Amino acid sequence: MSQTAHASRRRFLETTVFGSTAAALLPRVTTAGVLTSAPLPPQVSSFELDEFTIPELQQAMKAGKYTSRAIAEQYLARIDGIDKQGPAINSIIELNPEALRIADDLDQERKAGHWRGPLHGIPILIKDNIDTADKMMTTAGSLALVGSKPSIDSTVARKLRAAGAIILGKTNLSEWANIRSSHSTSGWSGRGGLTKNPYALDRNACGSSSGSGAAVAANLCTVAIGTETDGSIVCPASANGVVGIKPTVGLVSRAGIIPISHSQDGAGPIARSLADAALVLGALTGEDPRDSATSAAGANALADYSRFLDPGGLRGARLGVARKYFGFSENVDALMATALDAMKRAGASLIDPADIASFGKFDDSELELFMYELKADLNRYLSQLGPMARVHSLKEIIDFNDSNQQSEMPYFGQDLFIKSEAKGPLSEKGYLDALEKNHRLARTEGIDALMEEFQLDAIVAPTAGPACLTDLLNGDHFTGGSSNAAAVAGYPNINVPAGFVDGMPVGISFFGRAWTEPKLIKLAYAFEQTVKARKPPKFLPTLSLNSRG
Numbered sequence: 390m391s392q393t394a395h396a397s398r399r400r401f402l403e404t405t406v407f408g409s410t411a412a413a414l415l416p417r418v419t420t421a422g423v424l425t426s427a428p429l430p431p432q433v434s435s436f437e438l439d440e441f442t443i444p445e446l447q448q449a450m451k452a453g454k455y456t457s458r459a460i461a462e463q464y465l466a467r468i469d470g471i472d473k474q475g476p477a478i479n480s481i482i483e484l485n486p487e488a489l490r491i492a493d494d495l496d497q498e499r500k501a502g503h504w505r506g507p508l509h510g511i512p513i514l515i516k517d518n519i520d521t522a523d524k525m526m527t528t529a530g531s532l533a534l535v536g537s538k539p540s541i542d543s544t545v546a547r548k549l550r551a552a553g554a555i556i557l558g559k560t561n562l563s564e565w566a567n568i569r570s571s572h573s574t575s576g577w578s579g580r581g582g583l584t585k586n587p588y589a590l591d592r593n594a595c596g597s598s599s600g601s602g603a604a605v606a607a608n609l610c611t612v613a614i615g616t617e618t619d620g621s622i623v624c625p626a627s628a629n630g631v632v633g634i635k636p637t638v639g640l641v642s643r644a645g646i647i648p649i650s651h652s653q654d655g656a657g658p659i660a661r662s663l664a665d666a667a668l669v670l671g672a673l674t675g676e677d678p679r680d681s682a683t684s685a686a687g688a689n690a691l692a693d694y695s696r697f698l699d700p701g702g703l704r705g706a707r708l709g710v711a712r713k714y715f716g717f718s719e720n721v722d723a724l725m726a727t728a729l730d731a732m733k734r735a736g737a738s739l740i741d742p743a744d745i746a747s748f749g750k751f752d753d754s755e756l757e758l759f760m761y762e763l764k765a766d767l768n769r770y771l772s773q774l775g776p777m778a779r780v781h782s783l784k785e786i787i788d789f790n791d792s793n794q795q796s797e798m799p800y801f802g803q804d805l806f807i808k809s810e811a812k813g814p815l816s817e818k819g820y821l822d823a824l825e826k827n828h829r830l831a832r833t834e835g836i837d838a839l840m841e842e843f844q845l846d847a848i849v850a851p852t853a854g855p856a857c858l859t860d861l862l863n864g865d866h867f868t869g870g871s872s873n874a875a876a877v878a879g880y881p882n883i884n885v886p887a888g889f890v891d892g893m894p895v896g897i898s899f900f901g902r903a904w905t906e907p908k909l910i911k912l913a914y915a916f917e918q919t920v921k922a923r924k925p926p927k928f929l930p931t932l933s934l935n936s937r938g
Contacts, residue, residue, distance in 0.1 A: 430928045431475045438463050439608050440925060443511055443665045446611065450499065450510060457499070457510030458492040461555055464512045465489075468558075468609050476590055476928040478607050480600035482517045482581040484558040486524050491555050498553075507668050509553030514604050514613040517559040517581070518566055519656065520645035521546045529647045530564035530578025532797055533789040537778040543645025544677045545614060545656050552672040557610055560600030566621060567597040568649045568763060569790075570801040572864040575599055579797040583859065586628060587926035588893055592856040593865065595628035597621040601659045602629035606926055612660040612669050618649045619755070620853075620872035622657050623884040623898055627852035630886050630894030630923060632666045633659045634910075635872075636674075637903045638879035639686050644679030648766035650759050651682065652824065653876055661923060663885065663914045667694035670906070689904035697907045702915035704736030706846045709743025709839060714850035717869030720890045721851050728887045728897050728920065729849075735919045737912075740843045745874050747830035754823040754830075755877050761820040763809040783810050800861045831877035840902055847901045847912050848874075852884045855893035875900040883913045886922040892932050894924075 438446070438460065449455045465484070472478045485491075495510045515521070518529040520539035528534035542550070549556060561581035567573055575596030576584035584599040586592040587607040594603045598615030602625030605613050615622040617635045626633025634657045641656050648654055658669035674690040676683045683690070710729065715722050729739060764783050771781045780786045787806050790797045812820075839848065850871035857866050875882040875898075882900040889895065899913045917923075 430930060433471055433475055433928055436463075436467055436608055438467075440661060441611065442662055443507055443611055443668055446511060447507060447509070456492070457495045457555065458489055460510065461488055461492040461512050461557065464557060464610055471607060471928070472604070472609055476585070476587065478585050478587050478590075478603050478609075479582055480560055480584050480594070480603040480607065480609065481514065481558050482528075482530065482561040482578070482600065483525050485556055488512070488555055488557050495553055495555065505551070505553030506672075508549070508672055511554050511612070512557040512610050513549060513554045513669070514557050514560050514601065514610040515546065515549070516562055516598055516601050516613070516615055518562060518616060518647040519543050519545055519559075519614060521556060521559075523556075525559055527559075527647065528580050529566065530562050530580050531786070532579045532793060533780045533786050534778060535580060537774055539645065540775060541645065544642035544679060545646065545673055548673050548675075549614075554672070560598070560604055560613055562598060562600055563596030563621075566616060566618060566647070566649055568618070568759065569803045569806050571804055572801045574800060574859060574861050574864050576859070577800065577861065583861070585859075586856050587928055588630065588856070589929045589932045591858055591931045592893065593628065593859045595624040595853065595856060595867075598625045598659065602626055602631060602633070605629065605631045605659050605661055607928075608925065612658050612665050614656055614669075615659045616646060616654065616656045617872075617876065618653045618759070619876035620870060622659060623872050623882050623896070624853050624870060626659050626884040627894065627896030628856040630896075630926070631659055631661050632663050632886070632913075632917070633657065633884040634666050634670055634906070635875065635882040636670065636906060637689070637881045639680075639682035639684075640690055640881075640904070640906065641670075641673045642675070642677035642680040642683050644677055648763075648770055650762040651766050652758060652762060652827070653879060663883075663910065663917050664695065664698055667698060667910055667914075670694050686904070691907070694907065694910055697911045698914045699911050700915055700918040701736070702911035703732055703919070706737040706912055707844055708732060708737050708739055708912070709843055709845045709848045710739055710741035711744055711848050711850040711871065712742035713744045713748045714869070714871035718854045718890075721854050721869075721895055724888045724890055724895055725851050725897065728916070731919050732849075732916060735915060740845065743839060743843050743845065743848065745835045745839050745848075747835045748874075751827050751830045751877050752873070754826040755873070757819060757823040758827055760805070760809045761812045761815055761817070761823070763805075764812050765815050801864055827877045831874055832880075835874055836878050836880055836900070837902060845901070847899045847905075847909055850898055851887075852896040852898040855890040855895055871898050879903065881906050881909055883909050885913045885917045887920065888922045889924070891934055892929070894922075
């Protein structure tokens with residue numbers, strides 16, 4: 390099967406598929422065209438905290454240059470200036486009205502000598518499918534859940550608060566994490582509208598954590614939290630030129646997160662640097678009685694991943710190049726060639742090709758599993774909502790959408806919701822067969838078998854292509870990507886910026902066996918420090934490309 394055909398079959402997923410040496414190693418790829426004159430970008434004021442990292446903010450607060458409140462105020466002003474006005478990225482669906490009060494409390498704690506750790510006073514945005522028991526709603530972008538305010542925090546929100554983070558607001562997303570329709574447009578929700586890519590405003594921010602990726606790229610926060618079932622952290626991270634960590638299923642609790650699939654759902658950080666992402670990941674991990682999957686984490690749930698940030702981490706590493714995930718774009722292949730060369734120069738050994746034997750064989754069973762688990766898991770979540778919620782079952786959501794087609798379904802429908810509603814219980818043979826097939830092909834006969842055969846430390850592949858033009862009429866048309874094997878297996882995956890193709894960022898993925906986050910962070914950080922590919926966006930209205938002459 391060709392990569393194009395493979396990507397076409399995967400349209401149901403969140404993304405539908407889904408230093409001087411460094412400068413010489415990673416040139417901008419312009420084989421298919423060159424940037425020419427384009428409409429001038431909207432005026433964007435300079436930002437004092439532009440590209441600041443968590444350690445830099447902590448050092449500034451320690452020195453008395455900033456307070457938590459002052460930092461939060463600057464990010465809120467930045468949001469007002471470019472998310473709601475100017476280029477109007479539209480990445481944030483709701484702001485936390487208590488953010489400044491929380492910042493003041495954290496400043497008082499610091500003055501009293503109580504410092505909670507590296508996230509103390511750091512503004513973070515979270516995706517609008519993550520429960521918060523505060524004055525904000527949790528809606529998954531759907532008008533059907535407007536007014537829904539959960540009675541308790543999600544475990545992710547609770548852990549962030551305990552670590553001293555300021556939950557500044559919630560990010561827009563592909564509605565219902567992009568599981569409503571097989572013809573959806575990523576980054577659009579009935580409640581939030583369309584999130585734009587800050588590198589070129591007419592291009593897609595990818596999904597379903599579109600707002601989280603775009604907000605981090607545009608410096609609207611230090612770090613954001615996304616969720617992924619297949620591609621929804623790593624694809625927006627790639628499309629927006631930032632880092633994304635999709636953890637092993639069970640490393641981070643999903644309790645209080647609007648679900649799709651308990652077999653594949655997970656939450657993780659999106660950040661401008663792997664160091665920041667690692668700090669946040671450590672704050673999120675641990676066993677949780679509200680999520681049985683976390684009981685398997687055991688000693689693998691670490692509180693500190695920053696000790697694995699080794700700039701020399703590629704030396705002696707054995708990396709498998711999953712070539713079947715290449716070939717969907719000549720330009721991406723050219724960029725990947727420079728990235729692979731950078732890894733070799735940094736001391737890695739490449740096993741090329743190192744393809745997953747079961748590639749393409751679990752697409753249909755993945756969708757089958759989603760249709761079963763979506764109904765069961767979403768009904769369980771909705772049944773626990775209070776009377777403020779308008780809907781308490783998948784069937785009621787379908788009915789709500791049918792009654793509000795103009796506002797909820799102006800561009801695409803809900804065929805996947807309807808298919809899911811028709812499914813029976815998780816005891817049915819169809820579900821059990823799909824679950825067994827997925828785990829056997831993606832784990833035992835997939836990632837595990839490949840890594841054992843070649844004694845690999847990780848597998849690498851392009852995360853996705855450069856962001857496509859947003860097309861509300863026809864839906865997403867992504868060309869390729871590599872998220873599915875790690876997603877179906879429930880294994881970790883890290884996206885790191887690899888460079889640019891005609892002005893648009895493209896990332897590379899490092900994925901491997903369960904609970905290997907420390908090893909993947911070490912490898913991905915060494916690559917990040919070797920190539921230093923991250924560049925802030927310029928908020929171009931569009932890209933103007935010359936065709937080949």
